[in-house]
Amino acid sequence: MADSLQDRGHWGSKIAFILAASGSAIGLGSIWRFPIMVGRNGGAVFVMAYILAVVFIGFTVMLAELAMGRHTSKNPVGAYETIKPKTPWKIVGYAGVVTGIVILSYYAVVAGWAFGYLYKTIAGVFRGRVTWETAETAFSRFAADPLEVVICLLVIMGITTFIISRGVQSGIERWSKILMPLLFVLIIFLAVRALTLPGAGPGLAFYLKPDFGKLDVKVLFFALGQAFYSLSLGMGIMITYGSYIGKRENLVSSAGWVCFSTTLIAFLAGIIIFPTLFATPGLNPENFQPGTGLMFQVFPMIISQVPGGYLFGVMFFILLLVAALTSTISLLEVPTAFLIDEKSWSRKKAAFVIGGAAFLLGLPSALSHGGLPFPTRLRFMDRMDLVFGNILLAVGAFLVCVFVVYAWGIPKALAEIASGNPRFPLKKLWVFNIRILAPLAILLLLVFLRVITG
Ligand code: PHE
Numbered sequence: 001m002a003d004s005l006q007d008r009g010h011w012g013s014k015i016a017f018i019l020a021a022s023g024s025a026i027g028l029g030s031i032w033r034f035p036i037m038v039g040r041n042g043g044a045v046f047v048m049a050y051i052l053a054v055v056f057i058g059f060t061v062m063l064a065e066l067a068m069g070r071h072t073s074k075n076p077v078g079a080y081e082t083i084k085p086k087t088p089w090k091i092v093g094y095a096g097v098v099t100g101i102v103i104l105s106y107y108a109v110v111a112g113w114a115f116g117y118l119y120k121t122i123a124g125v126f127r128g129r130v131t132w133e134t135a136e137t138a139f140s141r142f143a144a145d146p147l148e149v150v151i152c153l154l155v156i157m158g159i160t161t162f163i164i165s166r167g168v169q170s171g172i173e174r175w176s177k178i179l180m181p182l183l184f185v186l187i188i189f190l191a192v193r194a195l196t197l198p199g200a201g202p203g204l205a206f207y208l209k210p211d212f213g214k215l216d217v218k219v220l221f222f223a224l225g226q227a228f229y230s231l232s233l234g235m236g237i238m239i240t241y242g243s244y245i246g247k248r249e250n251l252v253s254s255a256g257w258v259c260f261s262t263t264l265i266a267f268l269a270g271i272i273i274f275p276t277l278f279a280t281p282g283l284n285p286e287n288f289q290p291g292t293g294l295m296f297q298v299f300p301m302i303i304s305q306v307p308g309g310y311l312f313g314v315m316f317f318i319l320l321l322v323a324a325l326t327s328t329i330s331l332l333e334v335p336t337a338f339l340i341d342e343k344s345w346s347r348k349k350a351a352f353v354i355g356g357a358a359f360l361l362g363l364p365s366a367l368s369h370g371g372l373p374f375p376t377r378l379r380f381m382d383r384m385d386l387v388f389g390n391i392l393l394a395v396g397a398f399l400v401c402v403f404v405v406y407a408w409g410i411p412k413a414l415a416e417i418a419s420g421n422p423r424f425p426l427k428k429l430w431v432f433n434i435r436i437l438a439p440l441a442i443l444l445l446l447v448f449l450r451v452i453t454g
Helices: 014-025 028-040 044-072 076-083 090-123 132-143 146-166 169-195 201-208 217-230 237-242 251-278 294-303 309-343 347-366 373-378 380-418 427-453
Strands: none
Touching: 014 169, 014 237, 014 251, 014 309, 028 044, 028 090, 028 217, 028 251, 028 294, 028 309, 044 076, 044 201, 044 217, 044 237, 044 251, 044 380, 044 427, 076 090, 076 237, 076 309, 076 380, 090 132, 090 146, 090 237, 090 294, 090 309, 090 347, 090 380, 132 146, 132 294, 146 309, 146 347, 169 251, 169 294, 169 309, 201 251, 217 251, 217 380, 217 427, 237 309, 251 294, 251 380, 294 309, 309 347, 347 373, 347 380, 373 380, 380 427
């Protein structure tokens, strides 16, 4: 993306853009958060709702954000301001910048856990057969150790800030070109192992056989929220990334690829987690409530059951860390691009100030798993995730739709999409989705959820 000589930059090619955008999208949202959401919201019905949400709403919003970004070559605040100058619309851009900082603050905590698990794996903590009990104890001990989690958070925020301050994301993206396919291969391998476990059946059924009695507004709401979260939508990341795409690139197929690869990784993560989990004697899929540490408990279990588990585990956590870092980078890039473009800050200053703020804001989240009593009682991180990761992303995505339809205008948006892509076979569907389906669905779910939860 932006290189070290210039504060703004351009993608080298379409593939570079797809990799960077998938880099932002693919990460802990798919591997850590998706299985938790599935476990808490009825299993297979959630999976179906999530896939529908990605196809009909996520893709629609992603294309809209990319078009806004490429049209204006701006960060979210600048993009709203350029298309509709001197109106309150730019507040939506500001809200996105703030949402991004808050999400970064607790996302970096989980990325820190991945870092912690990397050095634990290297140190041989998970040697031998890992059972549910040992995995659970290891995680709760680790997450409750205030010093350890804060140091891990500091490491992640430090690396992210350093990369953004130097504007060397392109280097990371070059690496992730090699590393992400490797992550994919490891995940496929683990999925095959999980599927062949004795007793994989109940987990697979929970994950893939829908029980429509479990379908309710809450399930739909969280499925939609998860679609936005995993695709990095609703806060301006794709506006910012779109601003670096050339006019000759095809936005439609780029968006399609990003949606597809993200969903595939999430789907496979579930294929690993649920069979492994429910092959554990004594765990009942019907009343199991996964905690925040779900993937950190289940992955060591399955890794300990593949040949060469030690090396495999080390590789897996390295790749998970890279996947998480390409997402924290994107989260920090939005506020940084904003301060550079709109407030003429230097890249260095912007990155350090925002990175520092996100670190401080991350402290209560890091300490909310037993590290300190007060944030733990508040369930600080879960609350942040509910408000910013679900509700505000949904509100942000809703406003993107309203903005494109009523402020920018569908014809102008379509003209932008047509650049680099003269044929757009799904045009009518996209117009219907952005005009009616997406905003209506988001609005109804937000309203009903409010009614139900009071
Ligand atoms: N989509 C990223 C992931 O799944 C994280 C993210 C969430 C980024 C929300 C931006 C906004 O890992």
